Amino acid sequence: xxxxxxxxxxxxxxxxxxxxxxxxxxxxxxxxxxxxxxxxxxxxxxxxxxxxxxxxxxxxxxxxxxxxxxxxxxxxxxxxxxxxxxxxxxxxxxxxxxxxxxxxxxxxxxxxxxxxxxxxxxxxxxxxxxxxxxxxxxxxxxxxxxxxxxxxxxxxxxxxxxxxxxxxxxxxxxxxxxxxxxxxxxxxxxxxxxx
Numbered sequence: 001x002x003x004x005x006x007x008x009x010x011x012x013x014x015x016x017x018x019x020x021x022x023x024x025x026x027x028x029x030x031x032x033x034x035x036x037x038x039x040x041x042x043x044x045x046x047x048x049x050x051x052x053x054x055x056x057x058x059x060x061x062x063x064x065x066x067x068x069x070x071x072x073x074x075x076x077x078x079x080x081x082x083x084x085x086x087x088x089x090x091x092x093x094x095x096x097x098x099x100x101x102x103x104x105x106x107x108x109x110x111x112x113x114x115x116x117x118x119x120x121x122x123x124x125x126x127x128x129x130x131x132x133x134x135x136x137x138x139x140x141x142x143x144x145x146x147x148x149x150x151x152x153x154x155x156x157x158x159x160x161x162x163x164x165x166x167x168x169x170x171x172x173x174x175x176x177x178x179x180x181x182x183x184x185x186x187x188x189x190x191x192x193x194x195x
Contacts, residue, residue: 001159004133006170010102011047012089013040013056014111014118018065021142029142038191039138039163040110041074045187048076049180050170053102057084057095059117088120090128099125106131108166110138115149122158136160137190163190 016037047054054076056067061083066072075081080098089095099107107130109118118139122132134153141149150160161169167190171177181188 001131003172004106004108004161004166004169006050006052008104008131009047009052009106009108009170010099010104011043011052011054011108011110012095012099012121013044013054013067013071014089014109014121015057015059015064015084015113016040016068016071016111017058017061018068020059020064020112029140033140035191036112036138036140037068037070039135041070042187042190043110043135043138043163043166044071044074044076044079045184046167046170048074049184049187052108052170053104054079055089055095055098055102056081057089057092057111058082059084084117087117088124089117090121090124099130105129106133108133108135110135112139113141113145113149114139115141115145115152119149119152122153123156126156126158132158133166134158134160135163135166137162 044054056079058067082095082098084092086092107125109122111118122134126132136150153160171180
């Protein structure tokens with residue numbers, strides 16, 4: 001597959017909400033969950049600096065809360081946040097319309113849950129003719145469900161890559177990478193990545 005072109009991308013952040021997981025469900029995976037949140041906030045900030053449009057979904061926000069503050073604070077001011085009632089973003093007419101309104105054919109997915117909402121969204125977008133990239137270290141499901149979701153995506157021919165790989169696809173050259181790092185030192189590397 002060709003490199004991911006930032007000028008053809010829409011970033012979709014799926015359901016990373018304050019009350020989606022009760023604390024008891026995160027006892028084992030708390031560190032992995034928070035690392036995912038930090039990476040999504042980082043990707044959001046990078047998307048803002050590179051003019052990549054962002055669509056945010058919130059599943060049943062009355063019950064599951066709003067998008068977590070760390071991500072909300074990193075969102076571009078022009079990001080669109082919409083409620084989600086079907087598991088796949090593509091099966092929600094307002095969200096599908098927001099994605100289409102960007103006039104970009106590549107959809108980059110991050111969020112939760114890898115094996116349900118992210119997988120359903122990726123599969124439906126893929127079958128609708130979109131190029132789909134799932135950022136595997138910026139998605140989350142508890143326990144083994146995360147890896148099962150990634151295997152399902154792979155079996156469907158949907159590409160997965162890391163936040164670091166996405167960044168370098170977006171900037172493409174050493175000069176652009178260095179300029180970005182010089183201009184945005186706070187965004188030098190994704191959280192949790194050691195160079």
